[in-house]
Amino acid sequence: MAGNVATSAVINRGMVTATVMLATLMQALDTTIANVALPYMQGSLAATSDQINWVLTSYIVAAAIITPATGWLEARFGRKPLFLTAVIGFIVTSMLCGAAVSLAQMVMFRLLQGIFGAPLVPLSQSVLLDAYPQEQQGQAMAVFGLGVMLGPILGPTLGGWLTDSYTWRWVFYVNLPLGVLCAFGIFLFLGRRADRPLARRLDWLGFASLSLGIGALQLLLDRGERLDWFASREIQLEAALCVLGIYLFTVHSLTASDTFIDLALFRDRNYVIGIMLIFIVGVVLLATLSLLTPYLERLMNYPVLTAGLVLAPRGVGTMAAMLLAGQLIRFVDARLLIATGLGITAFSLHLMTGFTPDVAQGTLVRTGLLQGFGIGFVFVALGTVAFGTLPPALRTQGTGLFNLMRNIGASIGISVMGYLLVRNSAVTQAGLVEHVTPFRQVIRDHAQQLGIATVHGRAALAQLVTAQAEAVAFIDNFKLMMFVSLLAIPLAMLVQRPRRPPGKEGQAGTLAEA
Template sequence: MSTPTSPAAAPPPPLAGGQLILATFAVALATFMVVLDSSIANVAIPTISGNLGVSIDEGTWVITVFAASNAVAVPLTGWLTQRIGQIKLFVGAILLFVLASWLCGLAPSLGILLFARVLQGIVAGPLIPLSQAVLLGSYPREKSSMALSLWAMTAVVGPIAGPALGGWITDSYSWSWIFYINIPIGLFAAFTVWGIYRHRETATRKLPIDTVGLTLLVIWVAALQIMLDKGRDLDWFNSTTIVVLGLVAIVGFAAFFIWEITDAHPVIDLSLFKGRNFTGGTIAISIGYGVFFGNLVLLPQWMQEYLGYRSVDAGLVTAPLGIFAVILAPIIGRIMPRSDARIMATVAFVFFAFCFVLRSHYTVYVDTWTLVLPTLLQGIPMALFFTPLTMIILSGLPPEKIPAAAGLSNFVRIFCGAIGTSIAGTAWNNRTILHHAQLTEVANPYNPTYEQSISGFQSMFGVPASTARAMFGLNVDNQAAMLGLNDVFWASAVIFIMIIPLIWITQRSKSGAGGAAAAGAH
């Protein structure tokens, strides 16, 4: 192994030719593997819950605990990189991710599965920011925008392919194979990356670890995530448990904030939020991702629970999201250096809102094409989402701040994805209850329309009145769930429009983020 002994050692030259292509593919596979696991379980939740004997609400923890633990681990990337080395850490994290995936597939109970998912999320923490850094270090500085665009394309395709692939695997084989699939992918990526990059290791040095800050971070993140996951089951703040978790999250965050701004070696460099570009870009991408990912979880659940779709069919409905995203990503990479990233991000948010407005008009009789169309169109703003906002976040930062900035922005974004999943599920449940109450208010023997509906069920299906009333009740359940989901879609559209001003508090970068990012990656 060749490891630089001096932090001032000159960075290795960019890769070229077939080696660059193979390296890009291997790094992209590692990124794809991680982001795939953030969504591949979405359509399998009903199956996993049924096989493990738990409710669907509890099954959703398989998604949220991965995102929360992943988010907590991301800020440690910078410290671990300097202690271990960029390439050793990257390859080691891939191999540990493979091991954790194997444990997920073997899990005989929800508790063991959640433990394995937490482990999987923790070791996945360094992979996303390191994949950016490794990829940027492989390309010439003038092509850094293209490198970021290729990375964004991979990050976009993972959540898109996840539901379709997860549905097909769950229906055709077993839900365990949605985790086993990582084993060959991870092993190939790890050995290829090591073979190409082992002589391009970064300098290492011993730095103190902020154990107090890390402990406080774990405490308030865990308390907040458990509160959001259990709130619906425990009737929110009518429960002592939820009140205690809320207080722990608030006090823990306050203590964490105070400690981090005063510690000499903080686990998270909160001073980055002094920059307008970093603050505006990070908040915009995080809220947008949280809204997007929360809806990505709800849509297949609704299709399976209320429309009768199989797992694979629900996954295929979300798959067209990747068509425009993949086609447009390289184009965005080419035009980005000559464009205003703020305009591109604004167009993305407006287009996201438009797609959610289309979805807010769904009915219980919605056909497959009506489900697919907004998903297909959503690929356009996805291509305009990650790269411009990443450029805004990193623009104007000195090279030595790039790793910390990438780690912190990814932490906030991933954690908002977990929060968005919990909030979207709770909002859907609450709006469904409200609409159900409103619909059943008029379902009584004194309402002629209600009696006509019951008579219609009796004559159409040849069933007694009691069965007809049960069928009517099932229809009300379906209508209430559909109306509740439409409310979530409408609110999502409004949120995307409301956060557009965050983009415009940032300044247009004169030199672009690409150069800084590339320098930081070296």
């Protein structure tokens, strides 16, 4: 019987891999694809600029709350039923989002879409880890990483093209073909998990307190910039609720016998270091992307679609690095791969500190390829070592927390970089304005070229000063991201090289039989 399971796993492994790749890509795309369509939704749904942002906020908060519960949901309902329900629910709510005729409907449907989408990425990663023996898990993480990393990169490009060519509703309808293929793949090729963990009673206090902390944190990060951070009573309240929720969850977890998140996860050194490093990857990857998009669109006046096409090559670099790292990790110390990837990422950010408002497209493409290559190396090696020593029974819960930390890192990175961009731009602009006097020869030369005696000329000079101030602020942020990447390298050196267990192809059978 064991032999049959192993054979089944080998036969179905390719189809299962393709299926979970679709699920991962579908969910990862939806984290960014709707962003470019917000201005079009705003007019169609008769919403203000503040109200329309709830389309993004509702999805992010719902997904953040449900992601840590994936392990318990799998144990309670089974992996295949949960996976199938999540995919079908994601398809249905995507269609409802596309058909929404009011802001209230859209926010409600996006919240439901976030709930159904939350388990997709943790389940996909857990399924792949169970499908492949340890010596091939680097290749499995390479495939998984393609979906996770390419989704946010391709999302704005695809969203811009769909919105320009059709209507904003197609950024949701595009999930239908992907979702249908994914659902059929799960139904046909994903069997029942042989080593399904025992269902435990839901720790309601742990779940509620963690949900309160995470939900308040995501609201704070998403709305902080628009509400001027702690000058707003709403942000102050959300910060207090976040601290209260995390405090209650921590105290409860340390004193209760049966907790929402199994504390055995934190006894695995590699896993703990892994979630710390994936947090940093989330900060660097998504924060850099969030900086580059306005850099191209505001400072360089690129159309949305052109900006997306210029950013797309970093996806090519990521893909190449992941495929290469998936092979190298069988022979090369994972710590070396992580350190190399972080070093390449830091070097690419160093090159970006030389950007100007008229930087050549070739330079943008080269730095994007290089940065994508570095991040790809890190992600594959990190996914392999973080779960290489984790017991299989803890994998789904572990992947849920792993992906939650990546998403929180991304949210914090985007919010902090956005705040620093506005602050540094204002400070730099104030400093530049002090030097705009008629006594400086360079100012007199520009004044003549711009025709500063006219209203149009003075406006052009003010616009030039603002653009230069923003460029300096962007460069300061790129420099900060470079130092963050470099400081993560010593942390990677603390990872212990996992000892290879007795290799049995049959142990991989739990993937196809999951």
